[in-house]
Amino acid sequence: MAEKTNKTNDNFLSITDLWHLCINRWRWFVASLFICTLFAVRYLLTTPYLYSRSASIMVYEDAIGNNATDKNSRDFNDIGLFKQKNNVSDIVRHITSLDILMEVANRLGEPLDIPQAQAVAEGIQSRLSVEGGDGKSNIIDLRYKDFSTAQAAQVLSLIMEVYNDKWIQNKQEAIRSTSKFIDVKLRMLESELDMVDDSISSYKSRYGITELENVSNIYLQQQSQTDAEMLKLMNQKAMAEYIRSLLADETSQKQLLLVNSGINNTLIESQITLYNDLLLQMQSHMEYTSGQNPLIINLEKELNSLRKNILANVINHIRTIDIQLQSLDDYHDLTTSKITSNPKQAKHLVAIEREQKVKESLYLYLLQKKEENEISLTYQSAPTQVIDFPHGSGKPISPKRIRVLFSAILFGILIPFSIIFFPLILDETVRGRLDIECRDDIPFLGEVPFVKQRITLLNRIRRLRLKPEGVPIVVYGGGQDPANEAFRILRTRLDDINSTHAERNVFMVTASKVNIGKTFIAMNLALTLAIARKRVLFIDCDLRKGTASHLWHALGNGLTDYLNGLVTSTDSLFFHPEKFPTLDILPCGKAPANPTEVLESSLFGEFINQVRPLYDYIIIDTPAANDLADAEIIAKHTDFKLHIIRAGMFKRSHLDDLAEKEDKKANTYIILNGVSLRSLYNDSNC
Numbered sequence: 001m002a003e004k005t006n007k008t009n010d011n012f013l014s015i016t017d018l019w020h021l022c023i024n025r026w027r028w029f030v031a032s033l034f035i036c037t038l039f040a041v042r043y044l045l046t047t048p049y050l051y052s053r054s055a056s057i058m059v060y061e062d063a064i065g066n067n068a069t070d071k072n073s074r075d076f077n078d079i080g081l082f083k084q085k086n087n088v089s090d091i092v093r094h095i096t097s098l099d100i101l102m103e104v105a106n107r108l109g110e111p112l113d114i115p116q117a118q119a120v121a122e123g124i125q126s127r128l129s130v131e132g133g134d135g136k137s138n139i140i141d142l143r144y145k146d147f148s149t150a151q152a153a154q155v156l157s158l159i160m161e162v163y164n165d166k167w168i169q170n171k172q173e174a175i176r177s178t179s180k181f182i183d184v185k186l187r188m189l190e191s192e193l194d195m196v197d198d199s200i201s202s203y204k205s206r207y208g209i210t211e212l213e214n215v216s217n218i219y220l221q222q223q224s225q226t227d228a229e230m231l232k233l234m235n236q237k238a239m240a241e242y243i244r245s246l247l248a249d250e251t252s253q254k255q256l257l258l259v260n261s262g263i264n265n266t267l268i269e270s271q272i273t274l275y276n277d278l279l280l281q282m283q284s285h286m287e288y289t290s291g292q293n294p295l296i297i298n299l300e301k302e303l304n305s306l307r308k309n310i311l312a313n314v315i316n317h318i319r320t321i322d323i324q325l326q327s328l329d330d331y332h333d334l335t336t337s338k339i340t341s342n343p344k345q346a347k348h349l350v351a352i353e354r355e356q357k358v359k360e361s362l363y364l365y366l367l368q369k370k371e372e373n374e375i376s377l378t379y380q381s382a383p384t385q386v387i388d389f390p391h392g393s394g395k396p397i398s399p400k401r402i403r404v405l406f407s408a409i410l411f412g413i414l415i416p417f418s419i420i421f422f423p424l425i426l427d428e429t430v431r432g433r434l435d436i437e438c439r440d441d442i443p444f445l446g447e448v449p450f451v452k453q454r455i456t457l458l459n460r461i462r463r464l465r466l467k468p469e470g471v472p473i474v475v476y477g478g479g480q481d482p483a484n485e486a487f488r489i490l491r492t493r494l495d496d497i498n499s500t501h502a503e504r505n506v507f508m509v510t511a512s513k514v515n516i517g518k519t520f521i522a523m524n525l526a527l528t529l530a531i532a533r534k535r536v537l538f539i540d541c542d543l544r545k546g547t548a549s550h551l552w553h554a555l556g557n558g559l560t561d562y563l564n565g566l567v568t569s570t571d572s573l574f575f576h577p578e579k580f581p582t583l584d585i586l587p588c589g590k591a592p593a594n595p596t597e598v599l600e601s602s603l604f605g606e607f608i609n610q611v612r613p614l615y616d617y618i619i620i621d622t623p624a625a626n627d628l629a630d631a632e633i634i635a636k637h638t639d640f641k642l643h644i645i646r647a648g649m650f651k652r653s654h655l656d657d658l659a660e661k662e663d664k665k666a667n668t669y670i671i672l673n674g675v676s677l678r679s680l681y682n683d684s685n686c
Contacts, residue, residue, distance in 0.1 A: 021420055028419070033412035040408035049396035052145050053152035056388040057160055059091055059138045088132040092140060095130050095163055098122070099284050103166070104158045118288070124155060139387065145397065153390035164382040170280040171380055175373050177256045182370045189363040196356040226332045230325060231358050235365060237321045239263045240314050243272075247311040254279070257310070265317050271310045278303055436645075436670055445642065445669040446490045448521060449482045450676060472520040472551075475527045487528040490671065494529070497640065497669075498616065504639035506608060508541075508620040510631045511644040517673040518644045519547045522621040525642075530583035534616040540588040541622050541634055543595035548621045549587035552577075558589025563601045570607065584615075599633045608637045641668040647675045 022029065094100065101121035106112055112120065127145045142159065146152035240263050246255065256279060257272045282299040289296065436444045474483040498505055509522040519542070526538040540548040543560055554575035561567045575585040592598045611618065620638060625631040635641060 018421070021424075022417065025416065025420060028416040029413060032416045033409065036408040036412035036415070037405070040404050044399060044401055044404055047399050048147045050145050050147060050398040051149045051152060051392065051394075052143060052397045053149060053156055053390045053392040054144075054388070055142045055156045055160065055386070055390045057140050057142070057384045058387050059088060059140060059384050061138070088138060088140065092130045092132045094281065095140070095142070095159060096125060096128060097285070098125070098288055100159065100162050100166065101125055101128075102288065103162045104155065107158050107162065108154070114288070128155075128159075140384075149392065149394070152392070156390040160384065160386060164384060166284070167383045168380045170277070170284070171376075173280065174256050174276050175376050178258055179370060179373045181258060182366050182373070186363065186366050186370070189359055189366070193356065193359050193363065196352065196359060200352050200356065223332060226328050227354055227357070230328045230332070231354075231361050233321050233325050233328070234358055235362050236263050237318060237325070238362060240318050240321065243268075244311065244314045244318065247307060247314065254283075256280075263314075263317065265313070268310060268313050268317060271306060271313065275303065275306050275310060278306065436672060443669045445493055445671050446486065447647075447672040447675045448486045448490075448517075448524075450647070450674040472517075473523060473527065475524045475531065477531050483524075484528075487524050490525060491528045491532060494525075494617065503612075505616060506612060506618045506620065506638045507640045507642055508622050508631070508634055508638040509642045509644065510622045510625045510635075511646075512626045513624050516624075516644050516646040518624070519551070519621055521642070521644050521671055521673055522619055523548055523551060526583060526585075526617075526619045527580065529617050529619075530580040533582055535582050535614070537584045537586065537611055537615045537618045539586045539618065539620045541599070541620050541630065543588050543592060543598060543630070544623060544628075546588040546591065549589075552585050552587065554585055554587035556587065556589075558587035560589035560592050560598055562589075562607065563598050563603050564592065565603075570611075596629055596633065599630055605637045639667065642671055643668055644671050644673050646673050 098118060098121050101124045102114075102117040104124060105117045105120035108120070124144075129143045131141045131143075132139075142156055144152045144156050144159075146155065239258070243258060243263070246257060256276050263269070278299060282296060282303065285293070285296060285299070436442055474481075475487050476484070494507070509518055509525070511518040522538070526536050529536045538548070538552075539559065540546060540552075540554075541559065542548065546558075549555060549558065552575060556575075557567060557573055559573070562570050562573060567573060570586065573586055573589075575587060577583055577585070608618070620634060622631045622634050625643075
């Protein structure tokens, strides 16, 4: 049984079945395709086309600011031994920042206030995509989408222009800060040099010294070289001491550090450059956001970490200079001690002149740096070079007409298909004969379609006025509609059963519950047999409701009167329709107080045996089998049971229970009622 049931489920929604179902509802697909295509055309006509423009720029090495600057580190990075940070990603982030895009928004048209500029910048940001190259590439690709190709190209050009202007502006600000520091130091050195010159002049005047005696040219030459080395180291130490004081001062954390300070340490110089770039970037972001922004917090952490690293490197550099100075000073003392012929005044004078030379050298050095900064201030090259100017295809990237139309056609097919397919998948009821025919344990007699009745004068005449409006009589002589054909098929199959068992001609019509169409099937089946000139007796055994008796308009005495002994002969109880001389109807009679006990009377069995030879078919209409015990009592006196199932109301899982309940010896046959005229099934076998 399980194997048969599985087979039914597999064949129920075959491709052929779905094809026939969709063909029967072809108008749904036409209407859905028309509506979806109409929406697609309206969308294409009302939606503006979106275009794309692309550009590429190359970032110069000086503008990237890698942490490692020495040649060996770059070489090791090239061969993959050490991973070196590439700041191209930072430049990409800066290009897409609101700081740049707000300036672009202002340059696109009239100047905007901050909220308006930010709104325009956010719109540009949503349509802008910027991608950096791989780890070794300095190429940045920009792509912008807009409803106007000219507008898209203009935005890309302005983005590159604004970024270059911002970069140059930040560099110039750092140079101006350095120039201010140099001016202050120059004024201090000028005052100190004046004091040293006055000290030398006073000392020579006091002791009458005009010039130093050249006692030992060799030692003096060595002393001069030592002084030059010491002078160079002291210059570097002075600059390093000043940078250390700035780094140690908590109040100067927002101040830019010196660039091109000449401390002769490439690592410290590169770190100072990176520190200034990060500080300028943070100050630029602070103009349009708060200090609680995660970007600002990350920049502050990175600045604090970098500031500590610079301070540690400066301290180590000062220690190194001190060690070198101590070594040179020892060597200088040794040389000085060998010049025994020089007077003490000359020694003192040499110390004063040494201080003078140091300050003069530092003064000249700062003066040179000032000139270099002024030259840098007047000319500053852009950090990027345009590789590909804004360009792109003239075809819109959105909406894509072919894709939209294809999607409309796809949805036009899927919508009605889903409406047809998914309710069938979720429906657990019996929907057609294939659910029953594919089971060997349930004999299937036939199906009756569901037909909406149109009450017309012609139909009333054809049905011999057997029912008022709404009475379910659908068969009549010569009827060619599906319902008449279905009942003719049932009649033919009953004839086959009757021809095999001529002496067994009592059929009871029952169902599991009410409102299944049991009485409808019984009445129309009896009429169909009577139209074929068969001798038919219809017995209404629904003693509680008497539905068939009301529909036949046979409301007088009936079966209950005979079984209760009120009537001794049944001949006077039969109702004879005028147009059907071979049809006799035995109404239920008056509703008894104890229907079950009445049916258990021996008179019922005797009556069935008495009328059995007089008719070709005896059709008994019984109550629902699951609700009352009447059907079980009546079944003892019948030969065949016609069990009615209503399509869409009887679950397929209950077929197993029905097969187990109804033994094959009981000769039970299934009739499926209420089948849709647009049947899901084709004529394929199980």
